[in-house]
């Protein structure tokens with residue numbers, strides 16, 4: 195611990211030269227992901243609480259680290275709805291990411307929830323996430339692994355985390371490696387397209403939005419094949435007219451869509467308003483071209499009460515947006531001069547929403563993780579008649595007993611391959627620097643002002 199009497203320049207000097215990880219006191223483990231273990235920690239000098247992600251793989255040179263997607267993408271992004279990467283430390287060949295600390299993941303909040311969230315809460319969260327996404331997409335990145343576990347919440351603010359799979363929009367296909375958690379995976383990825391785009395994030399947001407309303411995953415597939423089956427079951431089989439590219443993708447892998455008319459989403463998400471259903475329906479469109487962009491989603495009537503949209507995200511013809519007369523209590527208030535909006539939910543948000551979670555089978559975090567891992571292990575099963583290892587939740591009245599006629603294994607490359615690929619990427623031409631700013635030290639590689 196740094197003696198109290200040391201301050202000013204001396205303190206800064208100490209900070210700079212002491213072993214970097216010694217500056218942090220680890221409090222406890224808060225997450226164990228595919229690529230790293232995440233701890234809650236405190237900066238001994240400033241008292242700031244941070245999240246430290248210790249990467250599982252070893253990194254023997256800085257060059258290996260600086261080109262990691264998580265570093266490459268996060269270092270460029272500065273937005274109130276994207277978790278801030280404060281520092282990158284490599285010590286004893288171990289790589290640590292120091293992030294701003296967030297209290298909960300959306301998944302934790304859903305898991306512990308007995309009553310449904312109110313639409314106001316859901317609106318405020320989604321509005322913020324779409325702002326983060328609009329910024330990220332505008333910066334030229336898409337996330338590719340959006341899921342409730344990667345949306346982190348502290349009080350009223352929600353932020354997008356885990357950029358381990360983020361991809362530059364202008365990077366060149368094929369995008370072949372493991373991508374996104376199955377329940378939130380867009381159909382074009384399931385059908386093995388290697389030309390997918392930022393619209394995969396919009397699909398994931400549709401599934402997440404629906405889950406926020408029902409506290410149940412919308413498409414809880416037990417394998418890739420079952421995932422498509424469940425999507426067909428809910429939104430109806432795509433026709434050659436509604437998604438010609440999808441039919442081409444299916445033909446290329448010798449896949450035949452199961453035939454379902456689909457259901458109106460309001461039957462599955464009864465607590466959602468017509469506007470919410472309309473937005474979820476367009477986000478969960480088979481054809482990526484028919485899904486709105488994040489900037490378009492922000493202008494959907496569902497967000498009418500969230501009237502502050504950053505100028506750069508507004509359509510040119512509609513630079514000034516008239517505040518609605520019936521602003522929902524607790525949603526955004528326009529603050530002049532504020533660069534980004536932060537939604538502020540009503541303190542009594544939950545009061546009127548007494549619909550109680552009836553299916554108590556929504557497993558614990560560990561169980562869910564195990565379910566997902568088990569399902570991933572079984573992804574090479576071509577016959578999916580058994581429902582034994584499916585998630586316990588199924589959309590009401592629907593059973594999955596479909597044997598998918600696949601020609602080849604689905605996405606055989608796994609997360610380990612991604613880690614290897616990350617490690618083998620070439621060195622970028624930027625050089626790291628260290629900046630002392632306020633309480634925290636930031637090690638970065640330059641930033642790009644995306645003009646939002």
Ligand SMILES: Nc1ncnc2c1ncn2[C@@H]1O[C@H](COP(=O)(O)OP(=O)(O)OP(=O)(O)O)[C@@H](O)[C@H]1O
Nearest residue numbers: 225227228229230232245293294295296343356358
């Ligand atoms: N900034 C943070 N503040 C608080 N908790 C965090 C933070 N970042 C991550 N976590 C927790 O740690 C978990 C794992 O983090 P993260 O998703 O970054 O790791 P990963 O290895 O990339 O995981 P995944 O298996 O999802 O790819 C998250 O689900 C979250 O619960």
